[in-house]
């Protein structure tokens with residue numbers, strides 16, 4: 001497929017999507033949204049892929065929705081078009097997605113990172129929801145996912161002031177799981193994605209689904225959901241292999257069946 005705003009690559013069982021609009025700090029225009037979603041869904045369907053990495057440039061993961069593209073939007077058109085709806089599909093991918101964030105992750109850029117499952121930041125990363133400065137609010141889940149990730153106090157502070165938060169504060173707040181020196185960002189993200197992709201794919205997909213369920217339901221329902229999937233895992237060949245490999249003191253060779 002021909003893409004204009006992203007680069008698509010694969011390394012072993014990892015699919016890599018690199019946002020590539022350097023002239024606009026990877027601002028998320030409609031074309032980029034369409035391309036990221038299409039590429040991600042293709043990797044998600046590809047049996048040769050076990051995990052994805054989404055990344056940007058050293059200067060910017062993404063500086064938000066494309067302000068120049070959206071400034072003349074009007075309510076009826078964006079409402080009838082379900083403008084930005086396609087981004088939701090990213091949150092519905094089955095396979096684990098690692099976001100490797102360097103530089104600006106602002107507005108939609110921060111939201112895009114939060115649509116991913118594992119967030120790894122370079123020490124240069126700067127997160128924020130500056131929409132308020134433009135007279136709007138986040139539109140692809142920022143006010144919801146940021147609040148769930150870092151709590152009301154920090155989320156209100158960031159969203160209402162529009163200030164940026166550095167990598168150290170982002171890790172301390174629970175938005176990102178690791179901070180690494182900038183030059184280590186991609187190797188680290190790839191290592192995480194490769195490690196996940198080497199696991200049993202059904203187990204990894206069950207794991208992602210189960211963790212995500214924690215954000216959508218009560219504790220009792222979430223535990224019931226987990227228990228059903230846990231029992232279901234015993235229907236896989238990978239469970240037999242994983243446990244046999246442990247007993248035989250050898251590495252497991254999963255077949256994703």
Ligand code: HXC
Nearest residue numbers: 023024025027063064065066067068106107108130139140
């Ligand atoms: C369109 C953008 C852009 C954006 C940067 N550019 N961000 N274009 N939309 N969000 C363009 C600039 O216009 C400029 O183009 C070029 O990228 C380089 O940006 P500079 O501003 O010159 O860089 P710098 O001075 O280093 O400042 C970096 C920055 C600043 C602090 C990140 O660019 C900035 O504040 N950007 C906007 C951030 C923002 O408000 N994001 C939230 C958007 S609202 P030219 O042609 O002049 O060289 C949003 C809603 C979410 O995301 C909806 C869900 C998707």
